[in-house]
Amino acid sequence: MEQQPQTFIAPQPVQPLQPQATDQPSPTPEAQKPVRIAAVGDIHVRETDKGKWVDFFKAASEQAEILLLCGDLTDHGYAKEAEVLAEEMRACTIPVVCVLGNHDHDKDEHDAIRNCLVRDNVHFLDGDAVVVKNVGFAGVKGFGGGFDKYMLSMFGELSNKAFVQEAVDEALKLEAGLSRLDTEYPGVKKIAVLHYAPIKATVEGEPEAIHPFLGCSRLAEPLDRQNVLACFHGHAHVGTLEGETPKGVKVYNVAKPILQKAGFAMPFFLFDV
Ligand SMILES: [Fe+2]
Numbered sequence: 001m002e003q004q005p006q007t008f009i010a011p012q013p014v015q016p017l018q019p020q021a022t023d024q025p026s027p028t029p030e031a032q033k034p035v036r037i038a039a040v041g042d043i044h045v046r047e048t049d050k051g052k053w054v055d056f057f058k059a060a061s062e063q064a065e066i067l068l069l070c071g072d073l074t075d076h077g078y079a080k081e082a083e084v085l086a087e088e089m090r091a092c093t094i095p096v097v098c099v100l101g102n103h104d105h106d107k108d109e110h111d112a113i114r115n116c117l118v119r120d121n122v123h124f125l126d127g128d129a130v131v132v133k134n135v136g137f138a139g140v141k142g143f144g145g146g147f148d149k150y151m152l153s154m155f156g157e158l159s160n161k162a163f164v165q166e167a168v169d170e171a172l173k174l175e176a177g178l179s180r181l182d183t184e185y186p187g188v189k190k191i192a193v194l195h196y197a198p199i200k201a202t203v204e205g206e207p208e209a210i211h212p213f214l215g216c217s218r219l220a221e222p223l224d225r226q227n228v229l230a231c232f233h234g235h236a237h238v239g240t241l242e243g244e245t246p247k248g249v250k251v252y253n254v255a256k257p258i259l260q261k262a263g264f265a266m267p268f269f270l271f272d273v
């Protein structure tokens, strides 16, 4: 498939972009045509997975125009696993938008994982935004903290406050990425990409005792404030596929085990923007 121009919006330094005309939302019939996105999280690639993901990437490239990978790209967080994934992704001919997951951080090799996978058409988001085929994407890993009235508050020991602060920071980064899309591409349709869940509904199915470690309602606030079209995440492997924020933003938990359990022939969820 022919590659479309893409513009990457780096979070720092904050400078006005000089967007290319081809990236601007345009009223032409071509620009109004829906863009089909394939999304999956938690592919957990291992060093023994050589050759196992080629069909997946070929199928995604045939059926969609953009692929979202919603974190936990590697199983144990080793750069060597990312090397295997990079080789598998040679079969992918469409642009890819990714965030990292907690597994990708486990061995403190997340920078090497990102560097191994990033290419001209593979974008990693961490408070950043990117416009691909006239669709805006903002993404962060996210963090835990719990949901709604049971959300952990900024109280007590420093270690507890640090835990809460991590979720606050992730929500602020998401908000910054979404704001930049609005500022620099007014009217662009916005998609959020996360690893952790922003709402309780899409972690339902997991033991309630671990819900605080699966996501945080703080991540839903930017989605509602910034008029996001849809949000994709993973992390809760036995959660629920669909839910929505308090203001009705669609949220999809596309963790691979959920898609497999739902009977998807290939483990990616298709969504038209
Ligand atoms: Fe996972």
Ligand SMILES: [Fe+2]
Pocket: 072, 101, 102, 103, 195, 234, 235, 236
């Ligand atoms: Fe995870």
